[in-house]
Amino acid sequence: MTIREKAAAMKLDSPKMAAQPAQIRNKALAAIAKALEENQDAVFEANEKDLAKAKQNNIPEAVLKRLKFSPQKLEDAIKGINNLIALPDRVHEKLFVRELDEGLTLVKETCPIGVIGVIFEARPDALVQIASLCIKSGNCAILKGGSETKYTNKILFSLIYKAAVASGLPENCLFQAELRDEISELLECHGYVDLIIPRGSNAFVQYIMDNTKIPVMGHADGICHIYVDRNFDIDKAVSIIIDAKTQYTAACNAVETLLVHKDAVDILMPKLNEAFKAHRIELRASRDISEKYDCAVADEEDFATEYLDLIISAKTVKDIDEAVSHINKYGSHHTDCIITEDKDAAEYFMQMVDSAGVYQNCSTRFADGFRYGFGAEVGISTGKIHARGPVGIDGLLTYKYKLYGNGHIVDDYAKGKKEFHFKDIG
Numbered sequence: 461m462t463i464r465e466k467a468a469a470m471k472l473d474s475p476k477m478a479a480q481p482a483q484i485r486n487k488a489l490a491a492i493a494k495a496l497e498e499n500q501d502a503v504f505e506a507n508e509k510d511l512a513k514a515k516q517n518n519i520p521e522a523v524l525k526r527l528k529f530s531p532q533k534l535e536d537a538i539k540g541i542n543n544l545i546a547l548p549d550r551v552h553e554k555l556f557v558r559e560l561d562e563g564l565t566l567v568k569e570t571c572p573i574g575v576i577g578v579i580f581e582a583r584p585d586a587l588v589q590i591a592s593l594c595i596k597s598g599n600c601a602i603l604k605g606g607s608e609t610k611y612t613n614k615i616l617f618s619l620i621y622k623a624a625v626a627s628g629l630p631e632n633c634l635f636q637a638e639l640r641d642e643i644s645e646l647l648e649c650h651g652y653v654d655l656i657i658p659r660g661s662n663a664f665v666q667y668i669m670d671n672t673k674i675p676v677m678g679h680a681d682g683i684c685h686i687y688v689d690r691n692f693d694i695d696k697a698v699s700i701i702i703d704a705k706t707q708y709t710a711a712c713n714a715v716e717t718l719l720v721h722k723d724a725v726d727i728l729m730p731k732l733n734e735a736f737k738a739h740r741i742e743l744r745a746s747r748d749i750s751e752k753y754d755c756a757v758a759d760e761e762d763f764a765t766e767y768l769d770l771i772i773s774a775k776t777v778k779d780i781d782e783a784v785s786h787i788n789k790y791g792s793h794h795t796d797c798i799i800t801e802d803k804d805a806a807e808y809f810m811q812m813v814d815s816a817g818v819y820q821n822c823s824t825r826f827a828d829g830f831r832y833g834f835g836a837e838v839g840i841s842t843g844k845i846h847a848r849g850p851v852g853i854d855g856l857l858t859y860k861y862k863l864y865g866n867g868h869i870v871d872d873y874a875k876g877k878k879e880f881h882f883k884d885i886g
Contacts, residue, residue, distance in 0.1 A: 463602070463645040466635050467575060467652035470600045473632035474574040478598045480629060482549035485595055488627035492592065493541040495619040500534055503619075506611035507584065514608050519582075522710040522768040529584040529612055536830065537588040544596045544835035550853050551598045557886030561878060563866040565885075570857045572598035574654040577646050578838060579668060581606040581660035587613055589829075589836035590657075591620045591634060596835070597856040600630075602646060602653065604637040606660075614638070647672035657851070659839045662766065677851065679842035681766050681792035682712025684824045687719040687783040687809065688728055689800035696821055697799045698732050703823040704797070706739050710768045712840060713795050713817075713827040717763055718774040719783045720749075725776050729753060736772070745774040763790045780805055784812045791815060793842040795827040816842050816849035 461469075496503065507529040514527055555568040576599050580586045587605055594601035605613040617636040624633055637646060646653065650673040658668040658678045669676050686704060688697050704715035720728055725748070733753050736743050743749075744758040762773040763786070777783045780798075787796050795817035798809040806820040817827045827850060829837025834852025841847045847855030872878040 463637055463642050464649055464652070466632075467577075467602060467646070467649040470575045470602065470632045470635065471652040473630045474572070474600045476630045477600050477633050478551065478572045478574075480598060482551070484628045485549075485598065486545045488595055488624045488629050489541050489545050489592055491623035491627045492588075492595075492620050493538045495623045496534065496538055496541075496588070496616075499615070499619055500531070503529065503534065503612065503615055504531070506615045509611045510584075510609050519608060523582050523608065525708070525710045527582045527584070527608055527612075533585045537585050537836075540589060540830050540836040541592050543830070543833070544592055544853075547596070547835055547853065550857060554886060555859060556884060559883045559885050560863075560880050561868070561873075562881075564868045565864045567862040567864070568859055569862055571860050573856055573858050575600045575602065575652060576655045576657060576838075576856065577602045577604070577649070577653045577674070578657045578659070579604045579643060579646070580658070580839075581664060582608045583659060584609045584612040584616060586659055586839075587616050588620070590838045591617075591624075593836050593838050593853065593856060595624060595629065595633070597853045599856055600633050600635075602635045602637060604643055604646060607640060610638070644671070647674065650674045657839050677839070677841050677843060677847060677855070679712065679792060679794055679840050682714070682768075682794050682840075683717065683764070683766050683790060683792040684713055684715050684794050684827075685717045685719060685783075685787045685791055685796040686715050686824065687777070687780070687787070687796070687798045688721060688724050689780060689783075689798055689802060689805050689809075690721040690723040691802045691805070692724060692728070692799050693801060693821075694728060694731060697728055698735050700797070700799060700821065700823050701732060702735050702739060704825055705741055705772055706770070707823065707825050709770055711825065712766070713824050714768070715797075715824050716765065716767050716772065717786075717790070718772055719777050719786060720774065721780070721783075722776050722778055725749065740770055742771045743774060744771065746776050748776050749774055766792070780809060781812075784809065788812075788814050794840060795819065795824045797822065797824050816840065 553570045558566045578590045621634050656674045656676045658665045662681045743755040744762050750757045758773040793815045796813050796815045797819035810818040829850035829852045837850040
């Protein structure tokens with residue numbers, strides 16, 4: 461069966477998936493968590509095969525970190541599933557009930573999007589998160605992982621699919637595309653696939669956006685900033701910056717650029733630079749910082765680069781407005797933070813920075829569906845239509861209008877025989 465044929469079958473079955481009661485969807489999630497735990501040795505063995513192959517092919521270190529499916533990542537994935545189970549069901553939730561006229565009632569109700577195609581690179585834990593979220597939200601999903609995770613993805617999908625179907629979900633609830641040329645075929649499935657969510661590099665996401673008529677939800681870059689304002693706590697600043705750069709350097713929410721108020725530079729940089737050296741972080745900075753701290757001078761390209769490595773660019777700014785302007789120009793609208801003890805400055809920064817996540821005095825690494833209490837995420841959206849930031853259950857739901865009448869016709873209202881009285885009743 462081709463991807464197009466499978467997508468067509470899933471489209472027909474998507475209403476059946478959407479109609480599954482919460483207890484069946486939660487039962488499937490519990491069975492998936494159990495299957496992953498009981499078969500973890502086989503999962504780790506498959507992951508070792510992928511890692512060995514990747515090393516032979518000289519895959520970059522940043523990609524290897526994403527590729528490795530460690531016991532901690534498995535534990536986090538299972539926690540994410542259990543958190544999803546505990547979340548209230550949002551499918552078929554009434555958003556409002558409005559009486560348009562006597563006996564004519566309008567209901568706005570949530571519903572799944574339908575068939576979602578998710579294409580991701582070198583992230584086996586992403587497969588678990590995506591499949592789980594699609595099940596919780598009542599969506600069918602076509603999953604296409606990168607060739608780097610061939611063996612890990614195969615066993616993970618097998619465990620997830622068998623547990624889901626055995627729990628009562630429709631046969632076409634999930635499908636794994638395994639061949640590289642199936643990506644282009646998937647991108648041509650407009651009419652059957654309702655949404656594409658890509659997770660990967662800038663070039664990869666841009667390719668997806670440029671080669672499909674299907675709506676795409678995702679982000680192309682993760683150029684995140686931390687701005688240190690004039691009124692700041694140095695211990696907080698150093699701890700936050702180091703965490704944001706080193707806690708998981710290859711993540712899209714790791715900080716890439718540091719902006720420092722001119723009055724804060726001489727207070728912050730001596731201690732921070734020592735911390736950079738201790739963590740083997742390469743500093744590239746504006747000339748005034750470079751001359752004092754013996755580092756490379758940052759150029760225009762540095763400020764537009766997502767390093768995904770132990771490299772950080774830094775720049776002195778004259779005030780908060782210059783910081784905001786820099787972020788809105790060079791940033792990717794992902795996650796940006798201000799370090800300040802001034803509440804007014806923080807509120808101004810959060811209002812003026814045009815990003816999905818704006819923080820005060822905390823690491824950019826908090827930009828994550830699990831850490832937001834969403835259970836997991838299918839990805840981060842930097843767009844402004846439908847979903848923004850970490851995309852959890854809400855981002856995988858849309859809505860429909862249900863109108864209940866009793867022989868009502870528009871002509872009566874057009875001729876003035878009847879009038880609308882619009883009364884919200886729920």
